[in-house]
Amino acid sequence: MHTVKKSSLLILASASPRRKELLSQTGMEFAIICSQLDEESVQADSPENLACALASAKAGEVAALYPENWILAADTLVVKGNRILGKPGSAPEAASMLRLLSGCTHQVITGVCLMNRIREKTISYAVTTDVLFKQLSDREISWYTADSEPYDKAGGYAIQGLAAHFIRSIKGSYTNVVGLPICEVMETLAQEGIRPAYPNDQNGDPLP
Numbered sequence: 001m002h003t004v005k006k007s008s009l010l011i012l013a014s015a016s017p018r019r020k021e022l023l024s025q026t027g028m029e030f031a032i033i034c035s036q037l038d039e040e041s042v043q044a045d046s047p048e049n050l051a052c053a054l055a056s057a058k059a060g061e062v063a064a065l066y067p068e069n070w071i072l073a074a075d076t077l078v079v080k081g082n083r084i085l086g087k088p089g090s091a092p093e094a095a096s097m098l099r100l101l102s103g104c105t106h107q108v109i110t111g112v113c114l115m116n117r118i119r120e121k122t123i124s125y126a127v128t129t130d131v132l133f134k135q136l137s138d139r140e141i142s143w144y145t146a147d148s149e150p151y152d153k154a155g156g157y158a159i160q161g162l163a164a165h166f167i168r169s170i171k172g173s174y175t176n177v178v179g180l181p182i183c184e185v186m187e188t189l190a191q192e193g194i195r196p197a198y199p200n201d202q203n204g205d206p207l208p
């Protein structure tokens with residue numbers, strides 16, 4: 001059983017090292033409790049609703065254990081046309097995902113959920129980023145799938161890693177592709193009065 005310090009108001013319900021790093025960069029203090037959600041058990045009528053439903057289910061699991069804390073959870077989906085690409089389980093699967101993304105634009109959708117059980121509050125939304133891949137050669141695909149990078153990432157690539165070689169442009173939030181849309185998340189947290197301990201400005205108001 002994990003213990004959460006009382007002073008740790010916010011809990012990030014995620015095992016993703018990328019989400020931990022992104023939220024840490026903001027200066028926010030938080031604890032981490034991972035959800036054990038079986039993602040296959042969640043269904044929805046659109047990728048945006050699925051991303052939100054998955055984020056809400058992850059937050060809900062942890063909120064049941066820590067009803068007084070604010071719980072932040074997210075789920076990132078890679079969507080190409082009518083296909084949702086999960087994490088590849090093998091090199092051939094990763095290669096076939098990359099062939100599908102090669103030379104085209106796809107969407108990365110991250111569902112975000114902020115939940116507090118005691119306050120009966122749930123805020124959930126999805127943020128979408130368009131990502132354009134250059135045309136990939138078989139050699140580039142073999143090179144990339146020989147690395148460990150694709151295998152714990154939705155869509156089989158990491159924009160923040162070696163796959164930066166492949167990405168011509170993006171439209172929208174970069175941090176959303178990495179797993180947590182920081183600008184939107186910080187606005188949502190601030191709406192609930194949850195802020196990092198920033199220094200004050202001349203009027204005594206916290207920055208930014």
Ligand SMILES: Cc1cn([C@H]2C[C@H](O)[C@@H](COP(=O)(O)OP(=O)(O)OP(=O)(O)O)O2)c(=O)[nH]c1=O
Pocket residue numbers: 013014015016017018019034035058074075076077078108152153154155157158159160177178179
């Ligand atoms: C597209 C893309 C995804 N990803 C990662 C972000 C997420 O960690 C992962 C998508 O899987 P998720 O199921 O969203 O998250 P997770 O299983 O890693 O962690 P948890 O459910 O505990 O929060 O893919 C990148 O790191 N870079 C990228 O460019």
